[in-house]
Amino acid sequence: MAWYAHFIKEMKEKIEAIVTEALEAIGVEAGVVHIERPADSSHGDYSTNTALVYGKKTGVSPRELAGKLVEKILESADSRLGRGLNLEIEKIEVAGAGFINFFLTSSALESALEKGPSFLKSGEKVNIEFISTNPTGELHIGHGRSAFFGDALARVLALAGKDVTREFYINDSRESNQIRELGKTALGKGEQYKTPELEEKMRAIDFTGMDEETAGVKLAHAVQESNRKFIEKGLGAHFDVWFSEDKELRASGENGKMLERLKSQNLTYEKEGALWLKTSEYGDAEDPVLVRSNGVPTYLVADIAYHQNKFDRGFKTVIDVWGADHHGHVKRMQAVGRMLGWPKTQNDADQPVVFIAQLVSLKEDGVSKKMSKRAGNVILLRDLVEEFGIDVVRWFFSDRALNTQMTFDMAIAREQSEKNPVFYTQYAHARLASIAEKCKGLKEGKETNFADLIKIPSARALASKITEFPEVVAEISRDYNVHALAGYATSLAIEANAFYRDVRVADGGTFNSSALALAIRAKETIAETLSLLGISAPERM
RNA sequence: GCCCUCAUAGCUCAACGGAUAGAGUACCGGUCUUCGGAACCGAGGAUGGGGGUUCGAUUCCCUCUGAGGGCACCA
Numbered sequence: 001m002a003w004y005a006h007f008i009k010e011m012k013e014k015i016e017a018i019v020t021e022a023l024e025a026i027g028v029e030a031g032v033v034h035i036e037r038p039a040d041s042s043h044g045d046y047s048t049n050t051a052l053v054y055g056k057k058t059g060v061s062p063r064e065l066a067g068k069l070v071e072k073i074l075e076s077a078d079s080r081l082g083r084g085l086n087l088e089i090e091k092i093e094v095a096g097a098g099f100i101n102f103f104l105t106s107s108a109l110e111s112a113l114e115k116g117p118s119f120l121k122s123g124e125k126v127n128i129e130f131i132s133t134n135p136t137g138e139l140h141i142g143h144g145r146s147a148f149f150g151d152a153l154a155r156v157l158a159l160a161g162k163d164v165t166r167e168f169y170i171n172d173s174r175e176s177n178q179i180r181e182l183g184k185t186a187l188g189k190g191e192q193y194k195t196p197e198l199e200e201k202m203r204a205i206d207f208t209g210m211d212e213e214t215a216g217v218k219l220a221h222a223v224q225e226s227n228r229k230f231i232e233k234g235l236g237a238h239f240d241v242w243f244s245e246d247k248e249l250r251a252s253g254e255n256g257k258m259l260e261r262l263k264s265q266n267l268t269y270e271k272e273g274a275l276w277l278k279t280s281e282y283g284d285a286e287d288p289v290l291v292r293s294n295g296v297p298t299y300l301v302a303d304i305a306y307h308q309n310k311f312d313r314g315f316k317t318v319i320d321v322w323g324a325d326h327h328g329h330v331k332r333m334q335a336v337g338r339m340l341g342w343p344k345t346q347n348d349a350d351q352p353v354v355f356i357a358q359l360v361s362l363k364e365d366g367v368s369k370k371m372s373k374r375a376g377n378v379i380l381l382r383d384l385v386e387e388f389g390i391d392v393v394r395w396f397f398s399d400r401a402l403n404t405q406m407t408f409d410m411a412i413a414r415e416q417s418e419k420n421p422v423f424y425t426q427y428a429h430a431r432l433a434s435i436a437e438k439c440k441g442l443k444e445g446k447e448t449n450f451a452d453l454i455k456i457p458s459a460r461a462l463a464s465k466i467t468e469f470p471e472v473v474a475e476i477s478r479d480y481n482v483h484a485l486a487g488y489a490t491s492l493a494i495e496a497n498a499f500y501r502d503v504r505v506a507d508g509g510t511f512n513s514s515a516l517a518l519a520i521r522a523k524e525t526i527a528e529t530l531s532l533l534g535i536s537a538p539e540r541m
Numbered sequence: 542g543c544c545c546u547c548a549u550a551g552c553u554c555a556a557c558g559g560a561u562a563g564a565g566u567a568c569c570g571g572u573c574u575u576c577g578g579a580a581c582c583g584a585g586g587a588u589g590g591g592g593g594u595u596c597g598a599u600u601c602c603c604u605c606u607g608a609g610g611g612c613a614c615c616a
Contacts, residue, residue: 056596171616177615178616273614291614325610327546358610399555400554412552430577431577431579491564
């Protein structure tokens with residue numbers, strides 16, 4: 001945990017500690033102190049708005065308070081923190097409305113770069129379920145959001161030290177209407193879900209003698225199998241568990257057990273021949289039906305049993321990534337969670353933790369259209385990947401927040417794919433790789449120490465930006481803003497290109513060793529960030 | 542009718558309540574025998590309307606307008 005410890009546990013927290021201590025020395029009761037990474041490198045490596053926040057409480061102007069704080073920090077630095085502070089922080093200044101900016105010494109930056117990133121393993125068991133498309137057809141572009149968000153989030157959480165299980169829930173219960181409809185189609189008694197691809201799968205199966213449910217499950221498994229292959233090979237998303245509703249909840253009797261439990265705990269009642277669940281007593285808008293009047297359970301029984309199953313397997317955090325068309329179920333499942341006593345998250349939030357991916361709408365000739373299978377205007381994820389490549393598609397879906405409403409225009413997608421920011425980032429990586437390769441055949445030149453190198457602003461900005469990596473990962477593992485990865489990768493590429501412009505690593509027959517080391521760390525950090533997004537970092541393009 | 546989400550540059554998107562609201566793309570001007578020009582530098586261009594809270598609001602609250610989604614004995 002060297003680098004992570006150095007910069008999060010030591011540097012960031014150390015600054016937080018000395019600011020807090022300075023506040024107390026002035027006689028201010030200190031609460032939360034925010035330490036940030038300023039966007040502008042001229043504002044230092046770390047920055048705090050403490051004086052602005054506490055200025056009013058002390059009746060002093062923010063700038064004046066900031067000045068006092070800096071004075072206290074400098075005063076107590078040697079006695080309280082020893083010589084360490086002087087070795088790591090070169091300059092503290094008051095700027096703007098009253099910000100206090102901290103500039104690291106070159107040796108602090110250098111040692112951070114040398115140590116490289118590593119993370120503290122918490123081993124907290126996290127389950128993340130995503131995609132979970134019905135086994136009635138192929139994945140379309142709407143599934144792309146939850147697919148790439150879930151996959152990248154799982155990668156980030158795993159890197160941040162959590163024990164992550166990625167899970168896919170297969171809605172293959174023979175009791176579901178979808179499966180029955182699919183069965184009808186299989187037996188030639190319906191048209192639901194029929195596509196050329198589905199018909200091809202139907203021809204490969206002998207349905208004679210099967211009832212609708214059996215035929216539906218059979219066909220669903222064929223669809224599921226090809227979807228699974230596409231998800232793994234085409235999308236590069238890996239799942240640890242493929243959870244079959246039909247086998248592991250219905251056939252195993254878990255659904256029945258859950259139903260009995262709900263009844264015995266007096267959480268249900270009968271009305272109009274159906275069995276209802278009292279979720280409204282736990283914050284839900286209205287009570288849903290658990291068992292229909294025809295005796296068949298609804299999806300809800302299985303969904304409750306499924307989530308209970310996850311908690312029973314020891315997961316502390318249970319995450320679901322759903323489409324916006326399911327957002328109405330969030331409150332319902334969380335009401336069930338309170339009902340059954342599912343544990344809260346570390347931040348005392350309800351479980352399951354649900355992320356809602358806004359739906360994707362289509363645009364053609366400037367006109368918005370609703371994506372509809374029946375109208376035939378569905379864009380399959382498969383087609384997108386085939387046309388643009390997985391890197392472009394992944395970036396396209398990952399560089400924006402999950403709650404943005406994206407409209408998809410194929411013409412714009414084509415135009416943008418050629419000038420996609422992902423190429424910009426990959427290009428910066430390839431360039432750095434090329435430099436490193438070139439230096440292998442050269443001798444080390446003179447006067448190449450790091451302190452001199454980072455006198456060049458772009459070199460310093462690049463070094464500082466690289467050291468942000470573990471903080472970016474840590475922050476995403478807290479706030480789940482996966483799209484910040486794309487932004488970080490882009491800013492790394494921007495800094496790398498500026499560095500390339502200002503610093504010659506290889507010149508004549510020799511190379512600058514500290515510049516080369518910085519270039520290599522930049523290359524590795526870009527690659528690692530892209531890899532969290534599931535995007536490749538080619539050595540040459 | 543009720544509920545959820547969203548509205549930022551011509552376009553696609555950023556911005557823990559903070560510093561001059563940032564990128565990419567498009568358009569305009571420049572760099573140019575390059576450690577890889579898929580690059581670099583410069584210019585113009587934006588917070589839907591109206592209130593409120595705050596030292597400070599794109600961000601929080603209210604309201605209006607517009608867009609998407611939900612409100613099944615479908616999943």
